[in-house]
Amino acid sequence: MKNTVLKGALVAGASVLFLTLLAGMALAGSNESVLVALDLDPADGNQSLMTKSEAGVEDVIVVEVYAAVTDVKSFTITLGFDPTKLSFVPESSTVESGFQVMPPALMGDGVAGAVGLLFAGSKSGDPLLLAKMAFKPLEGFDEG
Secondary structure, eight states, rough: OOOOOOEEEEETEEEEEEEEEEEEEOOGGGGOOEEEEEEOOSSSOOOOOOOOEEETTTEEEEEEEEEEEEEEEEEEEEEOOOOTTEEOOOOOOOOOOTTTEEEEEETTTTEEEEEEEEESOOEEEEEEEEEEEEEEOOOTGGOO
């Protein structure tokens, strides 16, 4: 898969914060140009909600990362965010069941990532949920 740039927005008051999928990689020949989507709707399934309104400091916002893939054996996800407006919540972040993983983790200032690997078999889906990455707005998030 080629590097993909997608943006999802969290909106509160005058503030708009973008979460950016910096890179998504699915390693399998048939997935070179796979479609990746971010969903800010917590309901099961991909609702393709790219904007979430009225996020406050008490909220945990889960970003679901989906891909339309065939026979995927591994993936890497890297999400960029503004660390002055959001904090990453690793204990509320998960990777799709069945994948052996590097659990979702903070990888640097304003970068969170996840890795999934299948040692046997593969998974397919359109869409296939790869990971849920959770964030919490910081004080001042809604002040722009």
